[in-house]
Amino acid sequence: MTTLTVLGIETSCDETAAAVVRRDAAGHVEVLSSVVGSQIAAHAPYGGVVPEIAARAHVESIDGIVAEALAEAGLGYDGLSGVAATAGPGLVGGVMVGLSFGKAVALARGLPLVAVNHLEGHAVSARLAADIPYPFLLLLVSGGHCQLLAVEGVGACKRLGSTIDDAAGEAFDKIAKTLGLPYPGGPALEKLAEGGNPEAFALPRALLGRKDFDFSFSGLKTAAARLAEGVTDETGRRDLAAAVQAAIARQLSERTDRAMAAYAQAYGSQGLRFVVAGGVAANKAVRAKLMETAQSHGFSFDAPPLAYCTDNAAMIALAGAERLALGLTDPLDAAARPRWPLDAAAAAANPTHLAGRKGAKA
Ligand code: KG4
Ligand code: ZN
Numbered sequence: 487m488t489t490l491t492v493l494g495i496e497t498s499c500d501e502t503a504a505a506v507v508r509r510d511a512a513g514h515v516e517v518l519s520s521v522v523g524s525q526i527a528a529h530a531p532y533g534g535v536v537p538e539i540a541a542r543a544h545v546e547s548i549d550g551i552v553a554e555a556l557a558e559a560g561l562g563y564d565g566l567s568g569v570a571a572t573a574g575p576g577l578v579g580g581v582m583v584g585l586s587f588g589k590a591v592a593l594a595r596g597l598p599l600v601a602v603n604h605l606e607g608h609a610v611s612a613r614l615a616a617d618i619p620y621p622f623l624l625l626l627v628s629g630g631h632c633q634l635l636a637v638e639g640v641g642a643c644k645r646l647g648s649t650i651d652d653a654a655g656e657a658f659d660k661i662a663k664t665l666g667l668p669y670p671g672g673p674a675l676e677k678l679a680e681g682g683n684p685e686a687f688a689l690p691r692a693l694l695g696r697k698d699f700d701f702s703f704s705g706l707k708t709a710a711a712r713l714a715e716g717v718t719d720e721t722g723r724r725d726l727a728a729a730v731q732a733a734i735a736r737q738l739s740e741r742t743d744r745a746m747a748a749y750a751q752a753y754g755s756q757g758l759r760f761v762v763a764g765g766v767a768a769n770k771a772v773r774a775k776l777m778e779t780a781q782s783h784g785f786s787f788d789a790p791p792l793a794y795c796t797d798n799a800a801m802i803a804l805a806g807a808e809r810l811a812l813g814l815t816d817p818l819d820a821a822a823r824p825r826w827p828l829d830a831a832a833a834a835a836n837p838t839h840l841a842g843r844k845g846a847k848a
Contacts, residue, residue, distance in 0.1 A: 490567045490810050491518070493591065494803025495552065497544045497584030498576025498604045499629070500525040500535045501796070504548075504555035506566075507614070507803035509811065515614055519558035520793065520800040523551050526670065533669050534659070541579030548587050555799070563595045568815075570806020573601035574823030575630070581822040589818050600806035601820035605828045607801035608763045609637050610808060611790040614800055618788055621756055623749045625742055625776065628764030628797075629655035629670070634699045634745045635828060636753060637761075640808045645829035646745050647699025654734055654766045657703035661730050664714040665723055675727050676769050682721075682728030687713055689733040691740075699745045706733055734766075735775040742776060746783040760785040768795040 489510045496503040505520040525543045529535050556562060571588030574581050585601065592599040608626050612618055621638045632655075633648035652660065655672055662671020667678060690709050692702040710730050717726055742760070750758060760780045766772055767789045780787040794801055809815070827833035 488567075490807045491561070491565060492568045492570050492600075492803045492807040492810065493552070493555070493566050493588075494602075494799035494801070494806060495548070495569070495571040495584040495588045496604070496607070496797055496799040496802045497548065497580045498572045498574065499580065499797055500529055500540050501798070502544050502547045502551050502584075503797060503799035503802075504552040505799035505803045506555055506559035506561060507800055507807055509804065509807040513617070515804060515807075517614055517800045518561070519555045520798055521551050521555045521558065522793075522798050523547050530669055533663060535577070537577045537579055540577055541583060544580045544583040548583055552587065552591075563591065563597075566595070566597055568592075568598040568600060568806060568810045570600040570602050570802050570809075572604045572607065572802050573816075573820055574604065574826040576604055576824070578822050578824040581824075585820070585822050589820075593818060598810060598815040599818060599820065600809045600814070601816040602802045602805045602809075603826050603828060604802070605631060605826075606641065606643075606805045609635070609643065609828070610805050611763045611794045611798075611801035612761045612788045614794050614804055615791050616788050618759060618761060619757070621753050622759035622761050623745060623753075623785070625738065625760070625762045626764050627654040627738065627762065627766035627772070629653060629659065629672075631764065632701050633828075634741060636749060640812055641814070643828040645827070645832040646748065647701065647741060649701040649703065651702050651704040652707065654701070654703065654738060655764070657707055657734060658766065658769075660707055661710045661714075664711045665727060672765060672769065675731060676771070678724055679727035679731045679771070680724075682724035682726070684725075684728040684732035686722075686725035687729040689729055691733070692737060694740075699741050699748070701737060701741055703734070703737070706730070706737075731769070731771050735769070735772045738766075738772060739775045739779045743779050743783070746779065746785055750783065758783065758785040759788070761788045763790055763795065765796040768792050
């Protein structure tokens with residue numbers, strides 16, 4: 487096995503991203519460049535991501551972003567060993583833009599293509615900066631996803647639990663909106679919560695007493711919206727933001743706590759490792775609470791550096807490099823997939839949502 491230098495492309499939501507990652511035969515990883523072009527300004531007037539605007543913005547910026555990533559890495563296309571592009575899950579118009587671009591590069595340059603599952607990208611994102619061997623317990627918390635997975639290896643995930651309504655990031659975003667905060671709400675709510683008193687408001691705890699590892703944020707969302715109506719002063723807003731953040735962190739840690747006990751039984755002989763990834767992993771209160779939980783169960787704790795928590799292409803390039811190292815490639819007619827669960831068997835046996843545009847996306 488040789489050293490692989492992979493171009494990653496990510497366009498599944500509202501970031502147009504490209505990166506070049508090098509991975510050597512021993513698995514050592516180096517991020518040569520990671521460029522993220524945010525569309526926040528284009529979507530902000532609408533309070534959320536508008537799929538058509540996102541797709542158009544990806545078309546307009548993808549070639550420039552890829553050129554920037556290659557220039558920063560000091561490479562041309564001839565310095566690459568392969569191309570990895572997100573093929574789903576996500577807003578399919580945007581996914582098609584990045585995947586088509588990746589296919590074109592692969593075809594023109596005779597490079598292997600890897601059609602990457604965006605969630606697999608998040609799953610390996612902590613491995614961009616730390617040596618974390620498989621298997622590990624993963625809490626994936628982003629704007630579209632909230633699930634606990636046993637990650638056994640490349641492309642081998644077992645889902646332990648997932649949200650039955652909103653994803654954690656979606657809850658942050660929606661509650662932030664009721665507090666009058668701009669999109670994306672998660673980081674804005676975290677900022678507002680600074681110095682607030684999380685004890686000032688009592689918020690509901692969901693699914694307490696349930697024996698599974700599922701999440702639910704709809705009750706919290708409703709309660710927070712009702713409380714927000716009665717809050718008029720800045721102190722009240724700050725306290726409510728702190729209480730919401732603490733409630734989300736608490737639920738994530740309660741479910742993770744249960745999952746750690748089960749994971750230890752099944753995988754304990756292979757080591758106890760915990761990773762939190764996805765946009766919500768950028769939240770300091772969430773990180774702190776989960777670190778405590780990991781410590782109490784004797785698990786190691788890892789989270790990606792902040793830049794690799796939210797959507798980026800370095801994680802897609804690494805997921806691609808790990809697949810390429812195993813000889814796994816995809817044909818040039820690989821499809822863009824709006825839905826694409828990591829653990830297809832669990833998703834089919836126990837769907838946590840029905841078809842449609844609402845709720846968890848995988
Ligand atoms: O991983 P990501 O960039 O995109 C998806 O794949 O969904 O996650 C974006 C989500 C948004 O819901 C955003 O509000 C949330 O992550 N987020 C945060 C923070 N930074 C991003 N939530 C809470 N605190 C943060 N600091
Ligand atoms: Zn994501």
